[in-house]
Amino acid sequence: MTEKNSSVDEKSFNDCYDVIDDDNGFLGKGGFGTVKSCLSKKTSKVFACKRILSAKVNRGKILKEIEILKMCTNQENIVEMVDYFEDKDGFDLVFEKMGGSSMMKRLEKYGTINGGEAKVILKSVANALKFLHSKNIAHRDVKPSNILCSSDDIIYPLKLCDFGCSEVGERFTNVEGSFYYFAPEVAALMLRVTDTGYYTTQSDMWSLGATMYKLMTNEFPIDKAFCANCSSTKNRKSCCLEPIIQRIYLGNYIMNETKLLSISEEATNIIENLMVADPRIRYTADQVLKNPWVSTAY
Known part of the structure; x- marks a missing residue:
């Protein structure tokens, strides 16, 4: 091909x-x-x-x-x-050329994903990230619009795209990506409050968790983080950026567990293990793939 x-x-x-x-x-x-x-x-x-x-x-x-x-x-x-x-x-x-649209466009058209689709997305993206991380490549922009479907009818096979923010290395000190999907250690760099002064490929795993949360709820776990000058998240201004980044850094997010659990208890458990503030104990791509539920996808 x-x-x-x-x-x-x-x-x-x-x-x-x-x-x-x-x-x-x-x-x-x-x-x-x-x-x-x-x-x-x-x-x-x-x-x-x-x-x-x-x-x-x-x-x-x-x-x-x-x-x-x-x-x-x-x-x-x-x-x-x-x-x-x-x-x-x-x-x-x-x-x-993929036959389908991005997962973001699919979310806008069809609404939130079901448990079976969550399993396929987790396995596909974790498989891509395991490959990247084995080569010390951080994608740094994992999000629904960078996951492409094979067709409009069937999401599998899914493929990760857009490597414009990607970098090779063991430690990264510059901020790249989309702030709604930033890991806490990336937010710490942005706020200049980091203890280490760097982040690793594990930041992608937090982004995968935030991506799954978005696809399963059509919400962001930090979506209510707007400042007093803004009446709603839809009218958010640039002044809201810092409180959003602060909440990500502190791991102070709001998770709609009722909505998540109504779709898939197994996916909810994986999201909770991906959105762990400490990257050392956050799920790796290999841990996602070895999850018994994920391993049964396609």
């Missing part, structure tokens, strides 16, 4: 692909670029192209993302990069 990875000195993106530049071809937009469908001129196969403008992202950061993606080739629960190109304005990263 894999096209030949390109170097910056070979053919251009436009030599090899045609962008499907209509409403059906548009797949998403982020802070650093857009994702559209594209058609291989060689095979007529449809892929997903992530266009990143050099003016918005440091070139070294993009090259790092490419190198990490190359390390993940053929991992069953990570979206595979099949080609990449650089021109004077930026990069085009070409990926296999």
Whole structure:
């Protein structure tokens, strides 16, 4: 299935692909670029192209993302990069195209997941994270919008995507990702109150717990953390960021156990073991995969 990875000195993106530049071809937009469908001129196969403008992202950061993606080739629960190109304005990263949307879009369309789906998501994402962590790669942006489904009807196989925040190492000292899914040790860095001055790949496991909580309840465990100047979380202003980060750092979150338990007692137990403030006793990806309930997924 894999096209030949390109170097910056070979053919251009436009030599090899045609962008499907209509409403059906548009797949998403982020802070650093857009994702559209594209058609291989060689095979007529449809892929997903992530266009990143050099003016918005440091070139070294993009090259790092490419190198990490190359390390993940053929991992069953990570979206595979099949080609990449650089021109004077930026990069085009070409990926296999998943048939379905992200779990976030699926949540918005169909509502919260059931116990069977929770089991599949936990196994799939934990499998991806076990692989990454074995190579000292921290994803650093695990969240529902970065988990893609195989189709709109069937979520499995699920794949983790978007490695723009990822890094290789044993200790990390810069803050990356989406604050609702920050682990307490990442929040501590942001607040400059950390004892260690770093965090590890275990931060991804907290993010997985927060992701599962969101998918099972359509709430955030720290969603009520808004300041006195804001009337509701829907109208939250930038002044609310610090109290949110404070609550994450303190592990002071609100968990709707009634809603969680109505979906799955087993998933609730795993979430509680993932959202542990101390990363040393927080579940690892391997512990999630060895859970008897999770191991029966697909």
